[in-house]
Amino acid sequence: MPTLHQNTRMCLSLLFSRRFSSPLPAAATATDFQMLKCVLDDCKTALDSKAVLETHVKIVKLGFGMDYSLVSHMLLTYIDCGKLDFARRLLDETPCWNADLITGNIMISRFMKNGDVEAAKRVFFNMPLKDVVSWNSLIGGCVKNSRVEEALRMFKDMCLLGVEPDEFTFSSVIAGCARLGALDHALWIHNLLIEKEIALNDILLSAIIDMYAKCGKIEIAKEIFDGCKSSSVSVWNSMITGLAVHGLATDAIYVFSRMEEENIFPDSITFLGILVACSHCGLVELGKKYFDMMNRKYSIEPELEHYGTMVDILGRAGRLDEAYATIRAMSMKPDVVIWKALLSACRTYRNAPLGEIAIRNISSLDGGDYVLLSNTYCSLNKWSSSANMREEMKREGIHKDHGKSWIELAGIIHHFKAGNQAHPEMEAIYKIMKQLIKRAKLGGYVPATDLVLMDVSEEEKEENLIFHSEKLALAFGVLKTSPRTEIRITKNLRTCYDCHSWFKIVSRMLARVIIVRDRVRFHKFEAGSCSCGDYWCCISQSYIFTAAMLLSVLLKMNYAASKNLWIPGLGHPLDAMAGLKY
DNA sequence: CTAGGGTTAG
Structure with a gap:
């Protein structure tokens, strides 16, 4: 931990003593100015927020409180010292805030990195001069803080105002489309990228491959990957993880083997992708093989995440003792995630003693889950x-987190929240849902009412299941799209057992392909079955x-x-x- | 000063 420089301490006390010796507002000299900046810089390296505060007081007392260059300097110092609330207050309390271009850009990105989107936006909109970097910081920051649709709106504004987007802009917007899983948006942005003749670099390539994979178009992702011949690990990683979440483990492993042939060194993300692929397909032995390989052949130490996936693979296969042995062999302290993976497996396979161990650890790690x-x-x-x-x-x-699903129709994203009946077309949605449920019941669907965690009657429980967000989205999709076309839904959490079984039956009844993107993977419902092979559905x-x-x-x-x-x-x-x- | 790919559970 660095400490405040001795000279800085002296500067501070010098500045403070002047307050008492000369009347204010005494003319502030250029030396004061420089001194204050140096003091602030030193506070930053020392991460001494108390000293920043002292300096701030001094700046105000000296009558520099409205000096933009000093105020912005101070603001950045506050952010860097972790005093975000002070930075925000300073921003609020300084009227007619004007930052110069580069300082403004830095402030936007710092605020964004700290998750304060509103403060970043305030800086942005008060900047008299903005450039493409300002826009990029704004848009990229919104995407990183899960405000994708806002980012897309900003991107459109940017284009309308005649600011030319560059490769930085596109990589953020593409990542945003990947998060949304909205194919129309993805196609639009890809076309725009081609139109603007922006050269594809490795970052853009991996983003595009990831985007198509996450929008359910693994074929397009493959096509682009096959055509690009990139030797960047990240591009290969995008392909491998894309295949993994689609449940295409053999393809993922094939890509990995080609990677080895071409002497491209895998990294820890590559192995994570491979392990996820194995876990989604229940490939225990292969999972173990790659887990061993990463250390033995490539000297990559397994991280928490790799252990987590490995415990999950073994646990799902019912090999609980091996899963536990893996945890005990870990070089670092297992986290809650790992114990939860084990607990979940203990639940499935009814292993009480191990389950108790898992719960004990969860409770001690997580002051109350x-x-x-x-x-x-x-x-x-x-x-x-x-x-x-x-x-x-x-x-x-x-x-x-509340269950949320969304569906994109003709480029517009429609959101559905679990239990929320506020949609303007709810009446029609409800009607079609009733019909679909009635027909599904004839086809063997039994509502899994024991999944409903509320103290209500059986009938009400059934009603509660109906308003799961993905069911609402599907009913809306059926209502709004032509027969036999593909319906694509994205969801923020895992789909529940009830929705999963209902979707299977609906896909058969209506002879439609329904693709649901879970929080972790894709489910392709077709003719009464799902591409995940029901591997993920818990026993209620x-x-x-x-x-x-x-x-x-x-x-x-x-x-x-x-x-x-x-x-x-x-x-x-x-x-x-x-x-x-x- | 701005960009991509990442475990689990609900």
């Missing part, structure tokens, strides 16, 4: 407790199993009592265990 606990209580029919838990989550500022009843395990562990640890999670009137926690055996 609210989502897990909440859902568990729900499945134990302890609704009041679960409601309280959600309250607590709110208080603590922890929130579970196993909730109860985890719940029982969780409770017993929590009791043993006296965890619940210490966290004050027990709600008066709920009865003794042990009652919740009654009748539950595992």
Whole structure:
């Protein structure tokens, strides 16, 4: 940890002593000016936010509070010292904010990097002079902060204002389209890229391949990859991970072997892609082979993520002891993700002792995994407790992501939130949904009402399932598109078991191909089955199993009592265990 | 001063 330079300390006290010796606003000399800048720079290297504050006070007292160059200097210093709130306040409280071009650009990117999109935008819109870098920082920052549609709007504004986008702009916008999974947008942006005659570099190539893969067009991604002959690892990585999320493990492995033939060195992301491919297809032995290979042949140390995938591969195959052995062999401390992967496997294969170990570790790592606990209580029919838990989550500022799906029709993205019936065409959507459900039931669909984690009647539970966001999106798609055309839906979370089985039946009933992009992979529903081979669908009843395990562990640890999670009137926690055996 | 590819669970 660097400390504030001795001279800087002296400068500071010198400046402060002048406040008392000469009347203000005494003429500030150019030397003061330079001195203040040096002091700020030194604060930055020392990461001494207190000293920044002192200097700030001094600057204001000296009457430099409105000096743009000093204020922007100070702002950047605040950001770099991690005092984002001060930076934002300074921005708010300085009227007629004007930053020069480069300082403004730096501020935009710093604010964006720290997740403060609004502050970045304020800087941008107050800049009297903007260049392509300003726009790029703005657009790229929005994409990185998951505000993709806003980024696309800004991109359009930029073009309308006659600012020519460059390769930086395109790489951000392409990444944005990849996140959205919106094919029409993807095609539009790719055409624009060709039109503007922007040369493809490796970054753009990997972004484009990734975009097509994530928009469900793995064939186009392959075509571009085959045509480009790039020797950049990133481009190969995009292809491999693209194939992996489409469940095309053999293709991914083939690409990897070609990579070896061409003497292109894989990196840790390459192996992660290969391992994900193996995990999605249940290829245990191959997964183990590549996991060993990365260290032995390429001297790449497995990272947390590689271990996580490996535990997942073994766990899903029911090889729980090996999964646990992998965790114990790790060179670093396993994280919550890894233990959750193991817990999930224990749930599927009903291995209570290991499950307990997993839960213990999850609890000790994660000062209370609210989502897990909440859902568990729900499945134990302890609704009041679960409601309280959600309250607590709110208080603590922890929130579970809401299920969201979106569908792109004629270039327009329509959003659906789970349970939200506010859509203007809800009546028509609901009508078609009812019909589809009725027909699906004749085709063997049984609503998985035990998945609904709420204290309501069976009928209401069925109603709740109907409003899962992906079902709404599908009904809307059926409503708005011509028969037999492909329907493409993107979702922010994993699809649930109920939606998955319903989609399969609908695909057969309507003879349509439905492609759903999950948080982790693609599902292509066709003629009653899914490309994922149902590998991902959890068994709903196993909730109860985890719940029982969780409770017993929590009791043993006296965890619940210490966290004050027990709600008066709920009865003794042990009652919740009654009748539950595992 | 600005760009791409990345584990798991809900």
